[in-house]
Amino acid sequence: MSVMERLDQDMKQAMKDRAALKLSVIRMVKAALKNEEINKGRLLSEDEVLTILTRELKQRRESLHEFEKAGRVELASKTREEIDVLSAYLPAQLSEDEIRDIVREGIAATNASSKKEMGKVMGAIMPKVKGRADGNLVQKIVSEELPS
Template identity: 85%
Template sequence: MSVMERLNQDMKQAMKDKAALKLSVIRMVKAAFQNEEINKGRQLSEDEELTILTRELKQRRESLHEFEKGGRLDLAEKTREEIEVLSAYLPVQLSENEVREIVREAIASTGASSKKEMGKVMGVIMPKVKGKADGTLVQKIVSEELPT
């Protein structure tokens, strides 16, 4: 089942359950998908849908950080709930150890020997972990694994 089909099903269920927050998040994601489809002039691939979901999740995490920093616990809690809803549509996230193993394989395959070649390593890794790992975590691990 595609992400859009799941969203449609879950939207109907959220309406029946009167789950306002979940309904709101689903509508927001669907709107983001539709805007992207209009811009591209075609239906989105699952990979593009994952990219949009990841972008929306990243925005929520940044907002959560700012709300917590500003002492807005009410908004922080709402944002946490939105993150929970969005996370349900992403593939299972890789553990730090799994990401570290992928990073080591990428470093070996590219022959990277210093942090100057970080971009080359990231270019190999990111397509493999798209939607399954946070880019910030991947970047941190690549930085740790590459010698100076």
């Protein structure tokens, strides 16, 4: 079942269950996906859907950080719940060790020998981890694995 189909089914179920937060998050995601379809003038591929879901999740994580920093406990709590709802639609996240293995393969494949070639390595790795790893974590690991 595609992510879009799951979103439709879960939206119907959230309406039946009167799960206001889940319904709100699903509607927001569906609106973002619909806007992207309109902009592109075609239906989105599964990969594009995952990209948008990842972007929405990243926005929530950034908001959570800001709410916690400002001491806004009620907003931070709501944002954590939104993150949980969004996370359910993304593939399982890779562990740090799995990412490190992929990074090492990417370094070997691109013959990168210094941090100056980090962009080349990131370009080779990101399609492999798309939707399954945080880009900042991947960048940190690439930086650690490449010699100065």
